Amino acid sequence: xxxxxxxxxxLFAQISRRLEANTALLERRSGEPxxxxxxxxxxxxxxxxxxxxxxxxxxxxxxxxxxxxxxxxLPVWLDASDDRIWRAFSFGSKKRVDLTLxxxxxSRRGFDRVWLAEPFMxxxxxxxxxxxxxxxxxxxxxxxxxxxxxxxxxxSAKFWLGEEIxxxxxxxxxxxRETFSKSSIRMGRESHRPDSRVSGLLIExxxxxxxTVTASEDPEEVLGLASExxxxxxxxxxxxxxxxxxxPRPVELNFGMPIDLExxxxxxxxxxxxxxxxxxxxxxxxxxxxxxGVDLHTNxxxxxxxxxxxxxxxxxxxxxxxxAPRLMTxxxxxxxxxxxxxxxxxxxxx
Amino acid sequence: xxxxxxxxxxxRLSLWRRSIALFDRTRQEEGVFHRVGYxxxxxxxxxxxxxxxxxxxxxxxxxxxxxLSVSPNKDFSWFDQYLQGGLTPYLKTLLGxxxxxxxxxxxxxxxxxxxxxxxxxxxxLLLYPPYERRCPSVSDPALRAALDEWNGFAHPPPNYSxxxxxxxDLQEVKLPLGGMFxxxxxxxxxxSSREATRQLLGDMVDSFPPASRRVLDAKVRSLMEQxxxxxxxFARYDKKRRILRFAGVDSAAGRRKFSxxxxxxxxxxxxxxxxxxxxxxxxxxxxx
Numbered sequence: 118x119x120x121x122x123x124x125x126x127x128l129f130a131q132i133s134r135r136l137e138a139n140t141a142l143l144e145r146r147s148g149e150p151x152x153x154x155x156x157x158x159x160x161x162x163x164x165x166x167x168x169x170x171x172x173x174x175x176x177x178x179x180x181x182x183x184x185x186x187x188x189x190x191l192p193v194w195l196d197a198s199d200d201r202i203w204r205a206f207s208f209g210s211k212k213r214v215d216l217t218l219x220x221x222x223x224s225r226r227g228f229d230r231v232w233l234a235e236p237f238m239x240x241x242x243x244x245x246x247x248x249x250x251x252x253x254x255x256x257x258x259x260x261x262x263x264x265x266x267x268x269x270x271x272x273s274a275k276f277w278l279g280e281e282i283x284x285x286x287x288x289x290x291x292x293x294r295e296t297f298s299k300s301s302i303r304m305g306r307e308s309h310r311p312d313s314r315v316s317g318l319l320i321e322x323x324x325x326x327x328x329t330v331t332a333s334e335d336p337e338e339v340l341g342l343a344s345e346x347x348x349x350x351x352x353x354x355x356x357x358x359x360x361x362x363x364x365p366r367p368v369e370l371n372f373g374m375p376i377d378l379e380x381x382x383x384x385x386x387x388x389x390x391x392x393x394x395x396x397x398x399x400x401x402x403x404x405x406x407x408x409x410g411v412d413l414h415t416n417x418x419x420x421x422x423x424x425x426x427x428x429x430x431x432x433x434x435x436x437x438x439x440x441a442p443r444l445m446t447x448x449x450x451x452x453x454x455x456x457x458x459x460x461x462x463x464x465x466x467x
Numbered sequence: 468x469x470x471x472x473x474x475x476x477x478x479r480l481s482l483w484r485r486s487i488a489l490f491d492r493t494r495q496e497e498g499v500f501h502r503v504g505y506x507x508x509x510x511x512x513x514x515x516x517x518x519x520x521x522x523x524x525x526x527x528x529x530x531x532x533x534x535l536s537v538s539p540n541k542d543f544s545w546f547d548q549y550l551q552g553g554l555t556p557y558l559k560t561l562l563g564x565x566x567x568x569x570x571x572x573x574x575x576x577x578x579x580x581x582x583x584x585x586x587x588x589x590x591x592l593l594l595y596p597p598y599e600r601r602c603p604s605v606s607d608p609a610l611r612a613a614l615d616e617w618n619g620f621a622h623p624p625p626n627y628s629x630x631x632x633x634x635x636d637l638q639e640v641k642l643p644l645g646g647m648f649x650x651x652x653x654x655x656x657x658x659s660s661r662e663a664t665r666q667l668l669g670d671m672v673d674s675f676p677p678a679s680r681r682v683l684d685a686k687v688r689s690l691m692e693q694x695x696x697x698x699x700x701f702a703r704y705d706k707k708r709r710i711l712r713f714a715g716v717d718s719a720a721g722r723r724k725f726s727x728x729x730x731x732x733x734x735x736x737x738x739x740x741x742x743x744x745x746x747x748x749x750x751x752x753x754x755x
Contacts, residue, residue, distance in 0.1 A: 226654065364508060365628040365670040369493050383738045386730075388649065388722030395649045395722055397729065399630065399642035402623040409630055409646030416654040418647070418666060420626045427494060429625035434670070461506070462492040 121192050123178035128194050128206060132156055133336035135208065140334050143315040152210055153191060156330040158343045159205040159214065160231035160350065161222050163197075164415050164437045172221045185217065193217055201354070202231060202347035211329060229393075229414045231326035231350050232442035235449065236457065236467035238302045238322050241346065247304035250319060251278040254293060255300035255450055277303065298373075298449035298456065300324045308334055322346075324446045350442075353466050357438040366461060367422075367429035368441045373454030375425040378406055388413070392447050394440075396421065412440045442466055476634035478537045478578045481624075483632075483671055485594040486535050486576045488624035490524045495622040500524050503609040505531065505570070507562055511674050514552030518545065520573065521674055523554075525562055529570030529607050530554065537578050546586045549573040571611075572604035594620070628669030633683040638734075640686050643667060645729045648694065648713070652701055652725055655715030659708070660688040697732035701725055 122128040139150040175183040175195060183195040191209035207214045222228035242249065257271040276290060301323040308317035318339070319332040328346070333339045357368060385408060388395030396410025396419070408421045415437045422429040430441055441458055445466070449456040458465040489498040490508040504526035512523040520532035532549045534541075550572055559565065575591040582591055582601050593599040598619035605611040630643040647666055651658040664684045665672050672680070691711045695704035702713045716725045730737035 365487070366491055367493070367625040367627070369625075371494050386737065387726045388653075389719055395653060395726075397642060397646035397649060397733075398735075399639075399646065405623045407626055409643045411646075411650035411653045413653055416650070418650050420628055420630065420669075422623075422626050429493070431626055431628045431669075433628075433666075459494055461501075462494060462497065 121184060121186060122194065123184065125179055125182055125196060128182075129336070129340060132206065132340065136330065136333045136336045136339065140315060140332055143332055144313065146314070150331070153208055155208065156339065157207050157209070157211050157214055157327060158330070159207075159218055159327045160347050161203040161205065161218065161326075162229045162231050162350075162354075162439045163201055163203055164227050164229070164439070165200075174221065185221070187217075190217075199347065199351070202351045204343055204347055206343075211327065215327070226414065226416055229439050229443065231347070232439070232446040233322060233324050233326055233346070233350070234442050234445045234458065234466050235299050235302075235324065235455070236464065237350070237353075237442075238299070238324065240467055241322065241349075242302060242304045245304075245342075247306050247318070249278060249303075250305045250316075251276045251303035251321075252294065252299045253301040254297040256297065257450065273300075275301075296454070298452075298454060300450060305332075310334070324449075354438050354442075357441060357460065357465065358436070360460060361432055361436065361438065362434060365431050367431045368438070368465065369459040370428040370430065370441075370445055370448065371457045371459065372426045372428075372448060372452055373456060374452040376423070376448065376452055378423065378425060381423060382406065385410070392444055394419070394421070394444075412437070414439060414443075474634075474636075475537060476632050476636065476639060479632045479634055480629060482535050482537055482576065482578050482594060483629050483674075484624040484627050485620060486522060486533060487627045488620065489576075489592075489594075490522075491625075493622075493625065496620065499613050499617045500531070500610070503607070503613045505529075505610070509558065509561065510671060512558055513555065514549070514558075515555045516548060516552045518548040518552040520545070520549050520552075522576075523558070525564070525567060526570065526607075527564070528567060529610075530567045531570045531574060531610075533574040533576050535576045541575070541577075543575075543586050543589065546573055546589055550588070570605070570607035571602070592617075626669075627671075629671050630669060631667040631683065633675060633679040635683070635686070637686060637690060640667065640683070641690055641733050642735070644687065644690055644694070645733050648698065648702070648711070648729060649722075649725065651711075652713040652716040653722075654717075655713055657705075657710045657712045658691075659710045660684050660691060661709075663687045663691070694729075694732050698725070698728050701728065 122131050135154060139154055142150055175185045177183050181197040185193045190213055191207060193205055193207040193209060193214055196204045205218055223230055253275040255273045282290065301321050303321045305316045305319035308315065316332050317334045321329045330339050382398055384390040385394045385396040386398065393413040394410060395413055396408040398406055398408050400407040404424055406423045410419060412419045417436045418433045419440065420431040432438060445456050445458050487508065489500045490505055491498050492501045505524040507525045509523045511519060511521065513519055521535045522533040524531050534545055554567055571590055572588045575589055576594060578595050580593060582599060585591060588604040590604055591601045596619060600614055600617060602614050605614060631640050644663060647658060647663055661684060664680055664687050667683065668675055688709055692704050695702055695711060701716060702711050704711050716722055727737050
């Protein structure tokens with residue numbers, strides 16, 4: 118543990134130094150920071166009835182602050198000070214950190230990713246006044262009928278946008294923006310220093326609940342953002358849960374493209390797939406398939422009505438609503454089209 | 468256009484869902500009361516004269532009460548009581564209002580066609596085609612206009628957490644019960660018939676009298692006992708305590724096996740399926 122930050126204060130100081138060094142490196146144009154120099158932030162949705170304990174392999178070094186050190190990997194720090202949304206920080210590769218968090222949390226009951234649906238990410242960019250620096254499309258059709266995964270449709274594309282885009286390319290980009298769901302959004306701002314040659318901030322926010330910071334001249338802005346995204350998400354979740362206490366009104370999902378209802382039934386009735394739902398269809402009324410079952414994230418009871426391009430979700434009273442943005446984000450990728458979430462006709466997470 | 472279900476249980480289930488949908492809005496359609504501001508609703512409220520309508524709907528300045536029934540021979544003795552009832556301080560606090568005036572005389576919401584000898588001032592809506600209305604006593608002009616234009620429902624309403632009613636037959640109870648078994652098996656534990664009955668009735672549980680709930684409970688008990696034979700690798704039925712005890716099923720393979728057993732019991736088709744994993748692939752930071 119020697120040399121590894123053991124407190125939040127130490128970690129934030131280390132993050133500041135690293136971000137400043139990255140910016141200096143970019144300014145000198147002597148190279149770009151490597152993946153091991155970029156800060157990754159992950160958010161974890163926690164639904165625990167008891168105060169959290171240190172998960173296996175994690176050491177509590179400060180109050181509700183944990184670190185995981187494994188030989189050959191960079192450390193991962195976990196700030197569990199909020200009882201609903203935890204934050205993990207690391208300079209390790211995104212894939213490895215994701216795997217670590219998956220083993221420690223995402224595959225366990227009571228923990229889930231924070232699902233930053235496209236409207237949520239876009240709102241963040243707008244509210245902060247950040248520039249559009251690009252986006253990624255990511256599609257894999259889990260509802261496709263081909264049994265062999267290599268035969269199922271999938272594609273991904275990423276666009277790094279500069280200040281000027283030729284008109285011909287812009288048409289294509291705009292069409293892509295409007296047609297497909299985005300699995301990540303790149304955003305940033307100019308430097309406050311007139312002599313600077315690099316962005317004052319450049320980040321990429323992923324729908325699966327993480328953020329990578331490529332450049333930042335103001336570490337406080339980044340740490341503030343890490344906190345603000347978690348709190349804003351928590352606020353949206355809590356608001357939905359409070360509404361559910363008052364009435365059994367559904368949260369409504371709208372799919373931009375029709376879904377394969379039979380394939381959906383096969384997956385959720387067998388309890389398979391990334392939506393973490395295990396359900397039973399009990400009725401079909403005018404094309405609306407009605408299901409009841411469990412959200413495997415919390416083991417809570419759940420009712421879901423699914424039509425070809427919309428769905429109604431009703432959790433149990435006091436139920437966790439993380440299933441709503443999860444379904445929204447996952448279905449957006451699976452159909453590669455826009456999905457949106459509504460309550461009483463009003464958009465949510467937007 | 469949807470037809471009025473032939474079975475009493477389906478009609479009752481549908482009546483509740485459609486009644487709530489009148490005070491709700493989805494992207495598919497907007498309920499006639501919701502359209503003119505009646506956006507809050509409370510099921511089974513107790514008014515200041517102890518009257519207990521099935522549903523209270525409120526706007527920012529007015530309220531309406533509703534009685535739901537699939538019975539053609541409904542006793543309308545509740546009408547005067549509802550007509551005279553007002554909001555208790557508790558209801559006002561719950562709704563966040565100081566005072567509300569009545570927007571209309573009580574409504575009778577039904578699935579039965581052909582309105583009969585109703586109290587003269589009672590309002591009534593038929594929630595299935597031909598979507599009849601009889602609204603002689605609506606004091607809220609906006610509501611009166613909306614009711615005049617009302618065309619019924621174009622889409623099936625959301626479930627509103629109601630999965631079955633006491634009149635539901637065994638097969639209708641069986642399928643949602645299968646979902647409950649999955650829920651309980653996912654972490655292991657026991658499920659009592661009482662608990663399952665409450666889940667089936669959802670938020671409307673208190674709208675059904677105890678005797679009616681006991682009818683459903685008896686059906687659930689019988690089905691649980693029957694299911695235990697099909698789920699013998701996963702569950703045991705304790706007849707004395709009327710509970711089904713589940714072993715935890717926490718793997719994808721276990722869920723598949725359990726699901727197959729539930730399908731066999733329920734007499735539904737189970738299709739072997741495949742998955743692309745329990746979690747999404749990680750997107751690399753390839754932008755360095």
